[in-house]
Amino acid sequence: MLELIFSDYTFRIVALGTILLGIASGLLSSFVTLNKQALVGDALSHAALPGIVLVFMIIKVKNLELLLLGALFFGLIAIGLTNIIKKYSKVKFDSSLALVLSSFFGFGLVLMTIIQKTPTASQAGLNNFIFGQASTMLPHDVYLMLSISILVILLIILFWKELKIFVFNPEFSQALGFNNKYISLLFSGLIVLTVIIGLESVGVILISSLLVSPGVSARQWTNRLSIMVVLSGLFGAISGFFGTIISAISPKMPTGAIIVIVLSVITILSILFGSKRGIIWRQIKNKINNHKIIAYQWLNNSEINSLPIEALQFLTKKNYLAIQNNEYVLTNEGRKLIDYYKEAQE
């Protein structure tokens, strides 16, 4: 079965498409999560649904470009609405996002139910836009997803430094002479593009997780932005690949759901075992640090040879002390430890 899939040209193209979509949204998710905008993609994608259905009601055929234009139009209206609510009312930003998201999505579902009664709609596979289905995508649609993904990836590489400083310290970036309006527009544009091209393969409900999970997972493994972004791109790619392969093996399986499950597994593992911030590693590090502090206090506060025997044994075991001519003496490790904490206290 697998061989059949790998030798199939259409499947290879679809897999390549979802992998590139995964990379693009994964790269972007690092910036999105660092900029605390995890919910924006969510609002955008949910709000896109009525746009897709309305356009279909008008043109009555499945023309992906036009459907996505409708999605784009409604997504932008939704984002505009949340900004207006934020600016002119006292409603908090997260609440306004949730309000807009759910009302647009509800409207989209109502429209969807109305057109389900017409035979063309189910043929066109509009349902796929809700949960996502990559394996039945037309080659033409896949090429669109593929080329825009590549565009997004290239733009992120090109504007790397600008995006970094915009997310880290926007005031400073403005003071350096970069117009934050342009960077912000670019950033939003990248989010919008990624969400829109992922609508058919991943679906309006779950596409936003591709803009959050890879970034959150990657952050657990590194303290460097460049590595974080590469990792999040990799996580996105892995989930895109598995999403497509599994939904191709069992055709009823929605791609978006598989992608999110794969991503969730990666996220859970990262939060637990991540080498920089993972819960378990931090516990181990804390324990080691506590031992070091106790060792430092012993070494610093008293004459070495007057320490209690348990302390001496502990310090020798940890290699801070060594026995020379029947006396305990400080090792290089021990001296380093003392210097380190003395400096830290200054």
Added chain:
Amino acid sequence: MNDKPYAIEIEDLTVAYDIKPVLWDIDIKIPKGVLMAVVGPNGAGKSTLIKAMLGIVKPISGKVLFFNTPLKEYLKKISYVPQKGSVDWDFPTNVLDVVLMGRYGKLGWFKRPTEEDVRIAKEAIKKVGMEDFMDRQISELSGGQQQRVFLARALVQEAEIYLLDEPFQGVDAKTEKEIVNILKELVKAGKTVIVVHHDLQTVKQYFDWVGLIFTRIIAYGPVEDVFTEANIEKTYKSRHNLTLKEPFKC
């Protein structure tokens, strides 16, 4: 002497957030080569003044000139140290990388820092005494170290005018002295340095110029002329009045 342009010339500057006026009709002329403190009570508009000068906050009216040049053409020659709280110190980056950001303005769009930029950044890090912390995660820095890093980032901008927003916030006495010394060195080299400052006690010791503001500019000029009991009282009085006006408060 008189035809020498001022380093900074602010005319009729007014800024408001929504309907609340923050700065009202500010006029200041600052000569080149001064080390100037901007003092005033909380919410007096000190930070806003700096931000308006840099175009981060858009004023309702007024103009700012640097050596007779509008901001847009002069921006690349201005260094900025924002308040420490303006960044997320949990951001995944290290000391060298943050200081390198100071070079971004000179690089412009798209271009990546060169080896020369890295060299300049490392030099600035040495200058602020952080050479042992080049690769240190910024989340692991103390308050004083964070300010040193910000100062180094401003130094690599290689500017003529330095605008610092509370560079002594959360800083130990030793770091404060060292920062002041670096600022004094800059002034000696002919740079103009403006510092939003909180501690009235140290104004005379650190600065040669001072501006007292409370929404309006109360007074500005050389410290010995302007930093008087009367002016200080006037600057901080507006708040006293507020509390005194409430009846039966005693």
